[in-house]
Amino acid sequence: MSSRTLQLRTRTLDLASPVVMGVLNVTPDSFSDGGRFSMPGAARAHALAMAADGAAIIDIGGESTRPGARPVSAEDELARVLPVLEALVAAAAPPVSVDTTKPGVMRAAAAAGAELINDVNALRAPGALAAAADSGCAICLMHMQGKPRTMQAAPHYDDVVGEVYDFLARRVEACIAAGIESSRLALDPGFGFGKTLDHNLALMRHLGRFTGLGLPVLVGVSRKSMIGAVTGRPVDQRLAGGLALAALAVSAGAAIIRSHDVAATRDALAMTAAVLAADDQGEQG
Numbered sequence: 001m002s003s004r005t006l007q008l009r010t011r012t013l014d015l016a017s018p019v020v021m022g023v024l025n026v027t028p029d030s031f032s033d034g035g036r037f038s039m040p041g042a043a044r045a046h047a048l049a050m051a052a053d054g055a056a057i058i059d060i061g062g063e064s065t066r067p068g069a070r071p072v073s074a075e076d077e078l079a080r081v082l083p084v085l086e087a088l089v090a091a092a093a094p095p096v097s098v099d100t101t102k103p104g105v106m107r108a109a110a111a112a113g114a115e116l117i118n119d120v121n122a123l124r125a126p127g128a129l130a131a132a133a134d135s136g137c138a139i140c141l142m143h144m145q146g147k148p149r150t151m152q153a154a155p156h157y158d159d160v161v162g163e164v165y166d167f168l169a170r171r172v173e174a175c176i177a178a179g180i181e182s183s184r185l186a187l188d189p190g191f192g193f194g195k196t197l198d199h200n201l202a203l204m205r206h207l208g209r210f211t212g213l214g215l216p217v218l219v220g221v222s223r224k225s226m227i228g229a230v231t232g233r234p235v236d237q238r239l240a241g242g243l244a245l246a247a248l249a250v251s252a253g254a255a256i257i258r259s260h261d262v263a264a265t266r267d268a269l270a271m272t273a274a275v276l277a278a279d280d281q282g283e284q285g
């Protein structure tokens with residue numbers, strides 16, 4: 001099992017260099033895009049712009065999972081996601097990921113051409129393991145303590161890094177037992193999902209431990225409140241803070257960075273990767 005590739009449903013994603021997953025929210029209440037991309041046409045145009053900026057994957061989300069968000073029905077979620085997914089598949093855009101926790105949405109999305117299932121609930125919903133296995137899609141398993149609506153009320157860990165690591169390791173075992181090959185799995189510690197600022201900072205500081213599981217690590221920090229807490233900036237002024245975190249994440253071995261700001265993130269990753277690739281040269285001087 002190599003963490004330098006990820007096996008998607010019909011293709012292999014090359015992760016020899018870190019890549020950007022572009023965020024495409026198709027929710028009316030999305031935390032930073034304010035629902036601007038809920039119309040299929042605007043969403044499609046935004047996805048193609050992110051593709052032109054170098055996004056290796058487009059992640060479509062029809063249910064907001066930001067702190068405080070309320071669940072939506074599978075019906076509403078599919079009505080938001082499917083038209084955009086179908087338009088992107090028809091446009092031969094980059095591989096499409098669907099950000100969902102619902103088995104019915106997973107099955108319909110795979111049938112419509114999705115390549116990756118991004119589940120912030122790590123396939124814990126009844127039927128999700130089987131739906132993901134049958135889909136043939138790659139799966140991102142993310143750690144979350146609690147549920148989006150209440151997860152920031154009182155996050156608690158005795159050892160956040162150890163507990164998140166053990167959770168992800170157990171979810172990998174559950175996937176393998178359900179017939180999902182490890183080549184199809186990516187892992188995400190879930191920044192901002194039932195975590196205080198200190199928890200988020202500890203996870204970033206020790207992110208390198210998660211690469212020890214031998215699977216690609218995905219990191220989503222774009223525009224999140226942990227950046228606001230440190231910089232004092234509102235959500236529309238968090239790019240610089242997010243780029244710093246993206247560089248740190250890639251330096252610790254992360255392979256996929258989920259971001260709203262594809263072009264800037266891609267430059268930050270290219271620069272970081274170039275420096276990391278120079279490590280042998282420095283030994284000689």
Ligand code: PT1
Pocket residue numbers: 031065066067099118119120140142188190191192193218219220221223224225226258
């Ligand atoms: C993520 C992620 C995601 N984040 C993956 N999928 C969101 N794999 C949605 C805040 O603190 O990190 N990884 N899908 C967005 N969720 C949040 C969470 C948005 C916290 C904002 C915050 O501001």
